[in-house]
Amino acid sequence: MEPFIRSDQFNYIKNQLQILINGYTSVNDKEVLEALKTLTDEKIIHLFDDLSEKQRQVFNPIVEISEKEQAEAFLSQLKQYVIPFKKISEQSIKKLFPKAKKLKVPPFDQIDRHEISYFGWNDTGSNKKYIVVEQNEKLVGLHGSFKNISKKGICTICHGHEELGMFIMETKGSVQGTFIKRGNYICQDSQKCNQNIKSLDKLEDFIKCMKG
Numbered sequence: 001m002e003p004f005i006r007s008d009q010f011n012y013i014k015n016q017l018q019i020l021i022n023g024y025t026s027v028n029d030k031e032v033l034e035a036l037k038t039l040t041d042e043k044i045i046h047l048f049d050d051l052s053e054k055q056r057q058v059f060n061p062i063v064e065i066s067e068k069e070q071a072e073a074f075l076s077q078l079k080q081y082v083i084p085f086k087k088i089s090e091q092s093i094k095k096l097f098p099k100a101k102k103l104k105v106p107p108f109d110q111i112d113r114h115e116i117s118y119f120g121w122n123d124t125g126s127n128k129k130y131i132v133v134e135q136n137e138k139l140v141g142l143h144g145s146f147k148n149i150s151k152k153g154i155c156t157i158c159h160g161h162e163e164l165g166m167f168i169m170e171t172k173g174s175v176q177g178t179f180i181k182r183g184n185y186i187c188q189d190s191q192k193c194n195q196n197i198k199s200l201d202k203l204e205d206f207i208k209c210m211k212g
Contacts, residue, residue: 003083004055007117009047010075010082012198016040017062017071024066037063055081084113086134093119093132096141103130117197118157120190122146129167131190133207142210144169148188156184157206160196163188169210182210 005013023036041062045051058081061074090105097103106121118133129146132139148165155162168183184206187193197203 001054001058001081003081004048004051005078005082006200007082007085007115007194008197008200008203010078010114011195012047013044013078014075015198016043017065017075020065021068021071033066037065079114082114085116085119086139087113088119088132088139092139093141096132096139097130097143100128100130100143116191116194117200117203118190118194120193122188122190129165129186129190133203135204135207140207142169142207144183144210149185153185155187155193155196157186157203158193158196158198159202160187160193162192162196167210171211184209 017040020036020040023033027033027036041059044059044062045056048055058078061070065071065074088108090108093105093108094100094103104123104125108119111119118131120129120131122129127145127147128143131142133142134140145168146165147168148163151164152161153164154160155164164185165188166183167186168181170179170181172179186206187196
């Protein structure tokens with residue numbers, strides 16, 4: 001069966017199973033636990049618009065999960081159905097940022113493509129951050145200055161509570177020769193950010209806002 005789960009959906013499922021396991025460790029009422037299990041199953045199924053019968057069966061083990069080990073085993077099996085981020089070469093990435101002449105791209109082949117909704121990295125030498133995301137089956141590149149603020153807060157992209165930095169992107173204004181700066185607080189660590197993404201809504205809003 002072809003992969004049909006996005007990385008953000010996988011993170012959401014992982015989070016819901018954690019809530020379920022927490023319920024089993026803190027609640028003794030069987031009816032409450034049954035209701036929690038049903039709710040968990042429904043929330044996960046509602047992530048998808050039109051599951052086939054085979055795809056629906058992939059989630060059947062959820063109703064048997066009550067322990068951490070069971071959840072981990074289920075997630076390990078589920079990962080084979082996660083859609084990997086598009087494979088891209090260093091040359092393709094550099095084409096997205098034509099003005100960055102000495103762009104240093106981290107080794108993309110060392111990243112688990114099943115665990116990212118976007119590819120991002122910091123260039124500490126130039127104090128810039130680069131982001132590559134797929135939109136409408138095309139790769140989009142964003143880059144801007146990035147300054148660590150040395151404190152935790154809510155990331156604009158993942159809505160997780162992490163160490164933040166201010167990302168500022170400059171775009172051309174409507175009048176020739178003018179520029180507009182837009183900024184937002186986002187995770188310093190793009191890998192942690194990706195692990196926190198449980199919906200693409202915030203990421204899409206961020207890209208829209210930055211590009212104007």
